[in-house]
Amino acid sequence: QSALTQPASVSGSPGQSITISCTGTSSDIGSYELVSWYQQHPGNAPKLIISEVSDRPSGVSNRFSGSKSGNTASLTISGLQAEDEADYHCCSYTGTATYVVFGGGTKLTVL
Amino acid sequence: QVQLQQSGPGLVKPSQTLALTCDISGDSVSSNSAAWNWIRQSPSRGLEWLGRAYYRSKWYIDYAVSVKSRININPDTSKNQFSLQLNSVTPEDTAVYYCARVFGYHWKFDYWGQGIPVTVSS
Numbered sequence: 001q002s003a004l005t006q007p008a009s010v011s012g013s014p015g016q017s018i019t020i021s022c023t024g025t026s027s028d029i030g031s032y033e034l035v036s037w038y039q040q041h042p043g044n045a046p047k048l049i050i051s052e053v054s055d056r057p058s059g060v061s062n063r064f065s066g067s068k069s070g071n072t073a074s075l076t077i078s079g080l081q082a083e084d085e086a087d088y089h090c091c092s093y094t095g096t097a098t099y100v101v102f103g104g105g106t107k108l109t110v111l
Numbered sequence: 112q113v114q115l116q117q118s119g120p121g122l123v124k125p126s127q128t129l130a131l132t133c134d135i136s137g138d139s140v141s142s143n144s145a146a147w148n149w150i151r152q153s154p155s156r157g158l159e160w161l162g163r164a165y166y167r168s169k170w171y172i173d174y175a176v177s178v179k180s181r182i183n184i185n186p187d188t189s190k191n192q193f194s195l196q197l198n199s200v201t202p203e204d205t206a207v208y209y210c211a212r213v214f215g216y217h218w219k220f221d222y223w224g225q226g227i228p229v230t231v232s233s
Contacts, residue, residue: 051219
């Protein structure tokens with residue numbers, strides 16, 4: 001069982017927007033602005049798409065955005081495209097001996 | 112452009128040692144700004160951080176509590192690589208193992224190796 005809770009799956013049609021939630025605790029997401037999101041296509045390594053809650057690395061589409069409220073972080077993908085179909089993982093620093101925790105991953109299906 | 116190239120066996124027998132290596136290009140294992148991590152992924156546990164090595168005037172190595180008693184991460188400056196050893200493996204250690212870089216202090220894994228699937232089976 002993963003430390004951060006994500007929905008197992010979400011879906012949306014091309015052009016629509018979807019939001020993936022990631023729920024932690026006051027010891028991780030609630031205490032630090034160190035939430036990151038990763039996109040993973042089948043057979044590939046995860047790719048960083050959001051860091052420090054809402055920062056987009058160079059080269060990542062501005063259709064991806066991140067936010068946080070309390071113990072829950074969110075990833076929003078706007079203008080869904082077929083290529084967005086992938087697994088998405090959240091991650092947070094914990095400030096404890098655990099150091100960093102991940103969510104269980106959310107499978108995005110573009111209908 | 113940073114590249115991480117992993118190598119190692121894909122099959123390990125129970126009770127033996129899993130050993131993987133991550134070759135670094137485009138950066139240095141002894142960089143004062145980076146940390147070098149091992150992460151694994153399995154269907155049952157998802158992504159799991161295992162540990163890291165980093166250099167800040169001296170070497171620091173941190174391990175996840177879940178594997179602390181049987182893991183070693185070793186940086187090799189002569190080969191610009193770092194390695195993972197996981198001792199006394201069981202079938203629960205079956206997973207895809209990744210090496211990854213964190214740059215700076217913000218715990219974002221910005222570069223990843225290609226991943227090596229490792230099966231623990233007799």
